[in-house]
Structures are given as structure tokens and as C-alpha cells.
Amino acid sequence: MDHYLDLQLLPDPEFAATYLMSALMSKLHRGLHDLRRDDIGISFPGVEGKGAGLGDRLRLHGSAQALDALLALNWLTGMRDHVRVGNLSTVPSGAQHRRVSRVQVDSNPERARRRLIKRHGLTEEQARERIPDNAAKRCNLPFTQLRSHSNDQTFRLFIQHGPLQASAQPGVFNSYGLSGTATVPWF
Template sequence: MDHYIDLKLLPDPEFAATQLMSALLAKLHRGLHDLRRDDIGISFPGIERSGHSLGSHLRLHGSAQALASLLALNWLTGMRDHVQPSELRAVPSPVQYRHVSRVQIDSNPERTRRRLIKRHGITEEEARQRIPDHAAKRCDLPFANLRSHSNGQTFRLFVRHGPLLDTPQPGSFGSYGLSTTATIPWF
């Protein structure tokens, strides 16, 4: 994690920054999945100022070789008019570190009821009594709207930026560039 690339969304009159960030994350996911890399992480440097939005700034973290291999895939095709990428840069020092992870929220009571009916053989009315509509969990974390390639369903990818740490933590990153174990440099 000694290098980074900044990707800043350009203002667009036709698309909101939230839509563009969701599209950018979907393309990044495909690129990381195709590369089969677990050593590239992401962060959203403007997250504290953005509220429920991930903002308009995505930072990719990794070694110079890992980031160069991602860029060689040309995964930004279709987004080039909407993104201003920086050059590959060395991480400044000193820095702090933080975990940037995915948080999964079960916010769909209907889906939970269907699962309950299937697993426990109860009636729909019993399931509705056990899990009322107002039982949906709320999450105040920023998110991106994405579409699953496996089932075509849309879902929210909630992202949590953990507390600042003084030392890096080793680990691997998933195909969204997020990790509960590994940290990214924060600057």
C-alpha cells in the first residue's frame, strides 16, 4: 500500500454524482474480479463531508505494480468522460491508517419473511406477525446502488470508514476493494 491513484468525478448535468460513483464502483468491481487481485483497496477521501453519499472522490490504494496491472485492464472504459484520474503517486508520509469495509444490512422485511416461511414451514400470516413491515433495519452509512451480476437484483453497498489508526494492519481486500482486516493509508 505504498502507492495510490485518485479518481475524481467530473460534474455532469445529466447524472448525479451518486449515480456516477455507483457506476464507477461497478466497473472497479468487474476489474478487480477479472484480475483476481486481493491487494488493492479503496477509500473515499471526502466521506466526512458527504453525509449519506460516498462523495465524488475515489482513491485506489496498492503497490505500484498492482495499480499498474489494474490500469492496464482499461476498466474505466465508458467512464472516461466522467472521471479525472491522477497519475500513479507514492503515498506521502506520515500517514494514519483505517479500515474501509462493507456493512451488510438486512433491510428488506419481505425477503426475511420469505426466508422464514421456507426454512420453518410457517404460514405467510405467521411470518408477517413475526416480522412486521416496520422491522426493516435502517442504516445511516453512505452507500452506492449496485446491481448483482449473479441474480440481477439491485442492492446497496454500505461503506464504513473505521477509526484512524497509527499502524497499518495486514490483510486482503475483496472484489470491491474493501476489507474488515486490512487497512489503507489515510491522508
């Protein structure tokens, strides 16, 4: 992870930054999936405190070769009017590191009840007793709203920026550029 590339959302009177970031993340997911790469990570340098959005900047981290391969794929089709692509740059020396990962939250009690009925043969009433409507969990992490390509359902991808670390941790990244083990440079 010696290089990075910043993608800055441009202000748009018709679309909120959260909507544009969702569209950008969807395009990135498709690009990383098509490339079958697990060596490109992401971060959101403009992320604010808990409950706030992801900001207006997406930073891609990886080797120069990996980032060039992603750009050559032309995955930004349809977003060029909404994004300013920075120059491929070297990570500053002395940068700290942090893990940027997905946090999955089961916030839908109805779905949890259906799963309970299917897996354990309970009646709907028994499932409702075990999982009441007020059992929904709330998450204050920033998120982006995406649509699944496999089942066409929308979902929230909650993203957590872990604590700062002095050294990099190796690992692989998923097709969203997130990892439960690997870190990305933070500066």
C-alpha cells in the same frame, strides 16, 4: 500499500455524482474480479458525515505493480469522459490508516419473512407475526447503488470508514476493494 491513485469524478449536468460513483464502483468491481486481485483497497477521501454520499473521489490503494495491472486492464472504458485519473503516487510518510469495509443491513422485512418460511416451514401469517412490516432496519452509512451481475438485482453497498489507526493492519480485500480486517492509508 505504498502507492495510491485518485479518480476524481468530473461535474456533469446530466448525471448526479452519486450515479457516476455507482457506475465507477461497478466498473472497478468488474476489473478487480477479472484480475482476481485481493491486494487493492479503496477509500473515499471526500466522504462526509453519516447519511451523506461517498463524495466525488475514489482512491485506489496498493502496490505500484498492482495498480499498474489494474490500469492496464482498461476497466474505465465508458467512464473516461466522467473521470479524471490522477498520477500513480507514493503514500505520504506519516499517513494514518483506517479500515474501509462493507456493512450489510437486512432492511427488507418481506425478504426476511420469505427466508423464515422457507427455512423453518412457517406459514405466511406466522412469519408476519415474527417479522412485522416495521421491522425494517435503517442505515445511515453512505452507500452506492449497484446491480448484481449474478441475479440482476439492485442493492445498496453500505460503506463504513473505521476509526483512524496509527499503524497498518494486513489482510485481503474483496472484489469491491473493501476489507473487514485490512486497512488503507488515510491522508
